[in-house]
Amino acid sequence: MNYDPRTGEHNLAHNPFTSLVVPRPIGWISTCNADGTVNLAPYSFFNAVSGRPPMIMFSSAERKHSQINAETQGEFVANLATYDLRAEVNLTSAVVPEDVSEPDFAKLEMAPSKVVRPPRVARAPAALECRYVQTVRLKGADGQQFQGSIIIGQVVNIFIDDAVIENGMIDILKIRPLSRLGYMDYATVHDVFAMERPAPIPAVVEAG
Numbered sequence: 001m002n003y004d005p006r007t008g009e010h011n012l013a014h015n016p017f018t019s020l021v022v023p024r025p026i027g028w029i030s031t032c033n034a035d036g037t038v039n040l041a042p043y044s045f046f047n048a049v050s051g052r053p054p055m056i057m058f059s060s061a062e063r064k065h066s067q068i069n070a071e072t073q074g075e076f077v078a079n080l081a082t083y084d085l086r087a088e089v090n091l092t093s094a095v096v097p098e099d100v101s102e103p104d105f106a107k108l109e110m111a112p113s114k115v116v117r118p119p120r121v122a123r124a125p126a127a128l129e130c131r132y133v134q135t136v137r138l139k140g141a142d143g144q145q146f147q148g149s150i151i152i153g154q155v156v157n158i159f160i161d162d163a164v165i166e167n168g169m170i171d172i173l174k175i176r177p178l179s180r181l182g183y184m185d186y187a188t189v190h191d192v193f194a195m196e197r198p199a200p201i202p203a204v205v206e207a208g
Ligand SMILES: Cc1cc2nc3c(=O)[nH]c(=O)nc-3n(C[C@H](O)[C@H](O)[C@H](O)COP(=O)(O)O)c2cc1C
Pocket: 026, 039, 040, 041, 042, 043, 044, 045, 046, 059, 060, 061, 062, 064, 065, 066, 067, 089, 090, 092, 093, 094, 095, 096, 180
């Protein structure tokens, strides 16, 4: 089948798009509002956008609390969502008033971050502390403006629980990161395999 997502006529029971870009890592974003109230919410339109320097982004379908706080307070933390914390991750996606703190609501202990004001989730095995850099407002190929935005931050401190470091490397099977599939589905990592990158192919030397 083929369909044009601009018209939405896929004729399937549910929109298939989010099942086709999978698995998506989940950035569990903690921020503070101007009063210092801690906000926490999962974002699966989330990824690293650069390794050098480490920079990450999350995409908000509209201007939600995480985006407002990151923009106005200049900082956010991406906590690593795990299989063990799946119920709490889901709970913190509930729409609550701005003065309600999701960590309280989900009974989640927070720990102070090293260099930014928003705290990290104490049980998350890793957290990326970020300074807000820019917001890219989404627009279509025809220039039409949409409600969604990409929020980009530069990582200024990385917390890693020493318990997930084995022989100087992150043991991903100990972390069991939670990722988002389509529909109501999630996945975690069970199988890990390595592949060496191909050696550079030498240029063909012309004969004669
Ligand atoms: C696993 C998961 C992933 C989500 N990913 C996104 C996302 O990428 N973008 C988005 O706008 N909302 C996403 N949501 C919904 C937000 O978490 C939800 O709207 C939340 O209330 C936003 O909170 P905030 O207003 O405190 O930022 C997701 C929800 C879940 C459960």
